[in-house]
Amino acid sequence: MSQFKIRGGKPLKGDIVPQGAKNEALQVICATLLTPEPVTISNLPDIVDVRKLIDLLAALGVKITPHSPNEYTFQADTIDIDYLYTDDFRRRGAALRGSVMIVGPLLARFGKGYIPKPGGDKIGRRRLDTHFDGFIKLGARLRGNPGENFYGVETHSPLQGTYMLLEEASVTGTANILMAAVLARGTTTIYHAACEPYIQQLCRMLNSMGARITGIGSNLLTIEGVTSLHGTTHRCLPDMIEVGSFIGLAAITGSDITIRNAGVPYLGQIPSVFRKLGITLHIIGDDIHIPPHDHYEIDTFMDGSIMTISDAPWPGFTPDLLSIVLVTATQARGSVLIHQKMFESRLFFVDKLIDMGAQIILCDPHRATVIGLDRRQPLRPATMSSPDIRAGVSLLIAALSADGTSIIQNIEQIDRGYQNIEHRLRLLGADIERIP
Template sequence: MSAFKIEGGHKLGGEITPQGAKNEALQILSAVLLTSEPVTIHNIPNIRDVNKQIELLRDFGVKVEQLEEAGAFRFTASDVDLNFLETETFRTKASSLRGSIMMIGPLLARFGKAQMPQPGGDKIGRRRLDTHFIGLKKLGANFVFNEEKHRYYVDADRLEGQYILLDEASVTGTANLVMAAVLAKGTTTIYNAACEPYLQQLCKMLNRMGANIQGVGSNLLTIEGVEVLGGTTHTMLPDMIEIGSFIGLAAMTKSEITIKNVRVDMLGLIPDTFRKLGIKIEQRGDDLFIPAQEHYEIETFIDGSILTVADAIWPGFTPDLLSILLVVATQAKGTILIHQKMFESRLFFTDKLIDMGAQIILCDPHRATVIGLDRKYPLRGIRMTSPDIRAGVSLLIAALSANGTSVIDNVEQIDRGYQYIDDRLRALGAKIERIE
């Protein structure tokens, strides 16, 4: 297993371009199973989770061609081998990747059956799949969960459009149901649908393939089923979680950094939420410029009470950036309450930050109060382990700002979501090396 050895306390500087969006990639790659025609996708990030999804497609018999342009691939699912679903290889690979769950909708819609082992992913708390399967059952699928094998089975002669009111605005659940409904008979209405930019991207791509989806960008989607979908070309958005991570990195290391080509129109509340911590962010065209700051001060509410930042479904603040925000707050002036509503295990990494000298009160599994040190007491380097993708990058940012040397073990977790992160940080001047 690999680790990062980081010499902290150095200012960084320069330009960095975010990778293609990881969470969008897992949806878009699943959608190539909906057609026998070629689908060309640009700006695919070279990261562990996405590469696993591409490998699964190859195993299904999808023809995968890597084009000359970096991050560009052509996928042709004209000869899909459903027998692969029965293999131990499928069980092993699919269970290690949570994004594999989004293959169920396309397989069911096009071939009439699908199965999936309980998927893996980050250990950040309960991530139930009820929304997916309740919705598929409403479209007419038969559903069985084999507790002994820990495997889900669905099949249907033909899906039929229905009115579906989701019990939660699940992003992956909405994506699965949209991909199933585009080939269903009749009209499907999905209310309380997720409307994240990545879900919007999926819907726009499907429409270019011949689907008929109305209401894209809202929480009410109307889908008129079609008989067949064709090929298309699609370019993925820059990863908004990387963009937020780089904002936090600049603030913590007192660095002047320009984040290039960010698609500002798709960032929602992310820039303004970091501004509430006192971080200066300038928009320059489609770039974000973060000037070097010695100090930044957390705002209070209008009545003077302590600022609370909580995650919420889009267009609220994404839960994937709360851990970054928490780390940045440790060296701000002021106090903030971080409320992680969606996942009950995501704040447990704060014990490492406390060991580094941060002043954090973990109130319960969902809430942490951070008392900013205003750089009077810098964090100190320690040895620690990355528990998941986002916490891992948060600890990496903390280590880059800390006095002394830190070692972060289990960086394979970070590699799951961040492309060549050590090389890209070195280009900004970071003292980081990968060790075994």
């Protein structure tokens, strides 16, 4: 297993461009299964999770033509549906959380879809009930034994459009049900749907393929089923999580960084939340400039009470950036309560930050109070292991702030979500190397 060796404690400077959006990429790649015609997708992030999904589709029979590490053409005209019964499929599918989103397209087009219990981050429970409840409402039958961790849905007649109220605004659940519904007979209405920019992008891509989806950007989607879809071209948005990561990195290291082509119209509350930490952001067109900060002070609420930053379904603040906000707050002036509502294990990496000298009180699995050090005391270097993608990058940011040499192990987790991160940080002046 590889590790990063980081010599931190110095400011960085320069421009950086965010990669394509990981969460969008996993959805739109799965959507290529809905048509036998070619679909070309550009601005895909060259990361482990995307490459694993591409390999899974290739094993399923999809013809894949790479044009660059970030652009591929997919043609699903010779799908081997029997591959779903193989041990190789179980192995590949279980290694990737995003693999669950092949079920909806396969069910819609071939009448069956299976998936082993998918892997991914160890950040708490991520239920699949929303996905399969939606498939059942469309007319599919559930197959599988929970004890075997292998699930499937089948139908011997075309899926039928219906009304459904989702139990939770699950992003992957909404995407999966949406992809099944576009080829169903009649009208499907999905209420309490996720409405993240990545879902909006999926809807636009499907409409460009001939689907009929309205209500895009809201939590009420209406899908008029069609008999078939055709090919298209699609470009992924910039990754908002990378944008937020680079904002936090610039602030905590006192760096002068400009994020180019940041996809500002799609960032939602991200700029305002970092401004609540006292961070100055200059938005110029589609670029974000973060000037050097000697100090940054956390706001309080109007009555003077401690600021609380929490996650919520879009347009609320994304849970993927709470780890970054928490690390950034460790060197701010003031205190903040971080409330991670969605996942009960995502804050468990704070013990590593405490070992580095951060003042953090882990109140319970969902809440942590950060007492900012206001740069009076730099974080100490440490040897630590990355538990998941976002915590891993948070620890990387902390190490770049720490005065000394840190080691981050299990960086394969970081590679799952961040493209060639050490090279891109070195271009800003970071002293970081990958050690096999």
